[in-house]
Amino acid sequence: MVSQWTPGAVAALRQKENLPFVRADASGDIVETNPRFDEVYGWQPGALIGESLAAILPASFREFHHAGFARFQLTESSKVVNHPLTLATVCSDGTELQSEHYIVAEKYPDGSWSFAATLRPLEGPHASSGAAAP
Amino acid sequence: MSAGPGQGDLLAQLRQSLGLLQVAFDAASEAMLILDPSGEVRWGNQAAADIWTDGLAILLVGRRLEQLLEPIANRGGHPLSLEAPVHPLQLLKAGDGGGVFELKGKVLRLEWRLIPEPGEGYRLLLARDLEPQEQALQLQRQFLNQLAHELHTPLAIVSGSLSRLQAKTTELSQKPRQWLAQAREETSRLGRLLTTLMALTDLDTGRRVLCLEPAPLAPWLRQWRHEQVLPAGAELELHIDPEAEAVRIASDGPALQELLAQLLDNSLRYSDAPVRIALALRLDGAQLQLRWADQGWGINSEPRDQVFERFVRLEEHRRPQQVDGAGLGLALARELQAAMGGSLQLAASSPDQPGVAFLASWPRRDD
Structure with a gap:
């Protein structure tokens, strides 16, 4: 299996354009969102910190998310990282926006993990067109 | 919100x-999907994702079953519309089941069953490539089907030639006339065998697709009874329960004709005169059931169900002076029933009840 994590991937993604960005720790808890993320999906700055990534996924996706996340922690491989993926994202008011996610995973020298994604909204007032690039 | 230290350990263990569970399910070669009562995917494993979403399991979420099963064809490659009674969507309305279909460029065995958890109406859908032995069987059936079709024409020519020859039997001495009569008898038997074999393998290979239409069986059955010309002394009684009168099933006229012709042939062949056959149509819950009972020799050899196997002829049914059947009639009858979404089985035997009784059942159609 090809390594699914890329050194420096999270930093590179964070600086990519002005796209909504979210980062989670090895437990899948959100540790960072950027102002663009808060603006597009309507969250108060810092409101999601400490919440599970599942909080921004529709309920029907959560089982897959939890199972996939748990599986990644065991195998360090996943098919959802490193390429665009269209998924619904939950806004603070409960509405859902189809967004193109680009997910990366990065393993640090101390063995800890970080997961991050840029999100390109495909509908709503902030919708953009064109495929996301890593 | 992050959990406390104790909860954190528990969460890590649960995760x-x-x-591990997900790794195990993803290692399975069989695709598995759990569908919620509305028909949307609730969960799937990696093999399911490989078939339907280019390997991305999370994209299975919310997919509807009809999306997953479109386009689909029977094992002979004939496309099935969503409304076709033999489409898995229609078949699974009748309960647990399965079949072989062409889907996503593969020949797959699909199976579906209701699962009691996590709640009422949830279904498990399984899909897998055919096993090597199933593929071999499929090829063998295709070969048999082609062979039967290939042999049919030359046999018809031979049969025609023998008929013309027999028209001139006055020019032949007694011995050649006997040979000729024997040749015609055997040719005729071979012709019946080939016709049945073609019908059976046409169904096996998907070459024949039934045109199923919802229709009440009772009036059709009355008409069929009216049209039958029975041997002298034979009786065929038909009783229809009032409750069964207007009940509709998904039926195909020619298939029903063939089914009943096979059952009739069976009763006439394996009964002593006078042959008495009783047909009773009744509603049994969601099933319309036709009981076909004769007072013939019955079936005692165990397992009794073997009479539905191909080329099975029971020793207890062999009689001198009687031409053997091919041993395919009841196999064809059962396949025809299955193709109509129904079933054909033997009723339990009883020492004080001579003969044999078959139960043909069809799911009632309320649409």
């Missing part, structure tokens, strides 16, 4: 267990 590990979940991860």
Whole structure:
């Protein structure tokens, strides 16, 4: 299996354009969102910190998310990282926006993990067109 | 919100267990999907994702069953519309089941069953490539089907030639006339065998697709009874329960004709005169059931169900002076029933009840 994590991937993604960005720790808890993320999906700055990534996924996706996340922690491989993926994202008011996610995973020298994604909204007032690039 | 230290350990343990379970399910070569009562995917494994979403399991979420099963064809490659009674969507309305279909460029065995958890109406859908032995069987059936079709024409020519020859039997001495009569008898038997074999393998290979239409069986059955010309002394009684009168089933006229012709042939062949056959149509819950009972020799050899196997002829049914059947009639009858979404089985035997009784059942159609 090809390594699914890329050194420096999270930093590179964070600086990519002005796209909504979210980062989670090895437990899948959100540790960072950027102002663009808060603006597009309507969250108060810092409101999601400490919440599970599942909080921004529709309920029907959560089982897959939890199972996939748990599986990644065991195998360090996943098919959802490193390429665009269209998924619904939950806004603070409960509405859902189809967004193109680009997910990366990065393993640090101390063995800890970080997961991050840029999100390109495909509908709503902030919708953009064109495929996301890593 | 992050959990406390104790809860954190528990969560880590649970996560590990979940991860292991997912690894196990993803290692399975069989695709598995759990569908909620509305028909949307609730969960799937990696093999399912490989078939339907280019390997991305999370994209299975919310997919509807009709999306997953479109386009689909029977095992002979004939496309099936969503409304076709033999489409898996229609078949699964009748309960647990399965079949072989062409889907996503593969020949797959699909199976579906209701699962009691996590709640009422949930279904498990399984899909897998055919096993090597199933593929071999499929090829063998295709070969048999082609062979039967290939042999049919030359046999018809031979049969015609023998008929013309027999028209001139006055020019032949007694011995050649006997040979000729024997040749015609055997040719005729071979012709019946080939016709049945073609019908059977046409169904096996998907070459024949039934045109199923919802229709009440009772009036059709009355008409069929009216049209039958029975041997002298034979009786065929038909009783229809009032409750069964207007009940509709998904039926195909020619298939029903063939089914009943096979049952009739069976009763006439394996009964002593005078042959008495009783047909009773009744409603049994969601099933319309036709009981076909004769007072013939019955079936005592165990397992009794073997009479539905191909080329099975029971020793207890062999009689001198009687031409053997091909041993395919009841196999064809059962396949025809299955193709109509129904079933054909033997009723339990009883020492004080001579003969044999078959139960043909069809799911009632309320649409």
